[in-house]
Amino acid sequence: MNALLATVRRDLLLALRRKSEVLTSLFFFVIVASLFPLGIGPEPALLKKIAPGVLWVAALLSTLLGLPRLFAADHLDGTLEQMALSPSPLALLIAGKILAHWLLCGLPLVLLAPLLGLQFALEGQTLFILSLSLLLGTPLLSLIGAMGAALTLGVRGGGVLLALLVLPLYIPTLIFGAGAVEAQSAGLGVEGHLSLLAALLALAVFFAPWATTAALRIALE
Amino acid sequence: MPAMLKVSRLACSRGERQLFADVSFSLAAGEWLHVQGENGAGKTSLLRLLVGLSPADAGEIYWRGVAASEADFHRDLLYLGHHAAVKDDLTPLENLCLSAALDGIHLHEEAALAALVRLGLRGREALPVRVLSAGQKRRVLLARLLTRPAALWVLDEAFNALDSGAVQLLGALVGEHLARGGLAVLTSHQPLPLPAGKRLML
Numbered sequence: 001m002n003a004l005l006a007t008v009r010r011d012l013l014l015a016l017r018r019k020s021e022v023l024t025s026l027f028f029f030v031i032v033a034s035l036f037p038l039g040i041g042p043e044p045a046l047l048k049k050i051a052p053g054v055l056w057v058a059a060l061l062s063t064l065l066g067l068p069r070l071f072a073a074d075h076l077d078g079t080l081e082q083m084a085l086s087p088s089p090l091a092l093l094i095a096g097k098i099l100a101h102w103l104l105c106g107l108p109l110v111l112l113a114p115l116l117g118l119q120f121a122l123e124g125q126t127l128f129i130l131s132l133s134l135l136l137g138t139p140l141l142s143l144i145g146a147m148g149a150a151l152t153l154g155v156r157g158g159g160v161l162l163a164l165l166v167l168p169l170y171i172p173t174l175i176f177g178a179g180a181v182e183a184q185s186a187g188l189g190v191e192g193h194l195s196l197l198a199a200l201l202a203l204a205v206f207f208a209p210w211a212t213t214a215a216l217r218i219a220l221e
Numbered sequence: 222m223p224a225m226l227k228v229s230r231l232a233c234s235r236g237e238r239q240l241f242a243d244v245s246f247s248l249a250a251g252e253w254l255h256v257q258g259e260n261g262a263g264k265t266s267l268l269r270l271l272v273g274l275s276p277a278d279a280g281e282i283y284w285r286g287v288a289a290s291e292a293d294f295h296r297d298l299l300y301l302g303h304h305a306a307v308k309d310d311l312t313p314l315e316n317l318c319l320s321a322a323l324d325g326i327h328l329h330e331e332a333a334l335a336a337l338v339r340l341g342l343r344g345r346e347a348l349p350v351r352v353l354s355a356g357q358k359r360r361v362l363l364a365r366l367l368t369r370p371a372a373l374w375v376l377d378e379a380f381n382a383l384d385s386g387a388v389q390l391l392g393a394l395v396g397e398h399l400a401r402g403g404l405a406v407l408t409s410h411q412p413l414p415l416p417a418g419k420r421l422m423l
Contacts, residue, residue: 002322002325003322003323003325006319006322009319010308010319010322010323013311013315013319014308014310014311017310017311017349018310077304077305077307077308078302078303078304079304079306079307079308079320081274081304081306082306082320085272085273085295085298085300086295086323086324087293087295087324087325088323088324093323221275221276
């Protein structure tokens, strides 16, 4: 467990020394989500209708933006090799890296989303459900994305391949995440959507670090 | 003396080409192996195979009498490869402390500092590694030899990019390690300032 926390601390420290990389994907999220109200015009009914989909797709794409860097730097300078040979289990270290990625690229989205939701004329309770759905959904995006990043590690033009590989896998998360927010604005129950998101998350927390580790071991050969 | 590391009939190929086959050797406590061969002979491949980074086509590796894949091999192993394996944005001190933490070892700052001083990096411990020279970067990596306890050192071209003083120092470090009953497997193209060891020609 200490090794996991050490990995998180290391990756957060590295991000602090190189802030631009993290800020890029955050700005991307803010800008993309702000372009839609500007382009469509001030029609509260329409904006309210498209808000869940637009905000969720923006969150998904901004997560994707940071994924190629998740393992690339460690692979290039040989620290990934050292992690694979460490006495600590590699899956634990990788889980730490994924957690750090979520703290840097996922958690800020959860916090920013209500602010951006205001542009779409969303109200109090809907904003809360939007944040809640992102809180359950963004870790899922990081976990699935990590598997894709590991599989495409060291491949030339891996960024495009990564998008092709990961985006279809994001579809269930998108459907249930945006679905929860839509259901809330329509006055329906959100428990179903959120429980399914939570179930997917539980499954991914259990399996994704192992799958990522296996893919990384192949990439290191 | 009983062999701690035993390698038998190891084979490796890259694509169609067979790099080596039937490589066998054993090392007891305090012994070291000098792996020699031309460029491309498969020295690095042998070392990567030995530490378990890539699978062998054939052959077995035993550590303390148990198959290396089942033994607690990684706890006893320190592998330093071609890569710098240090983070450019961190200082040498942070690099040492964090890589120890990842290995599950609590490293006191004084111990890390002492290791860096021994490696001739006094006064550089608070600079980002980015501004250090290639040889100094290498020394930051080599400081791990002092901070990470391991019985088997596997060093791939560790003497590259080092000045003559650092070559002597690394030779002394390996010598002390062997005197403590450690084992070492090294590749190098230059003569090493070490007591005679076993040789393996690829």
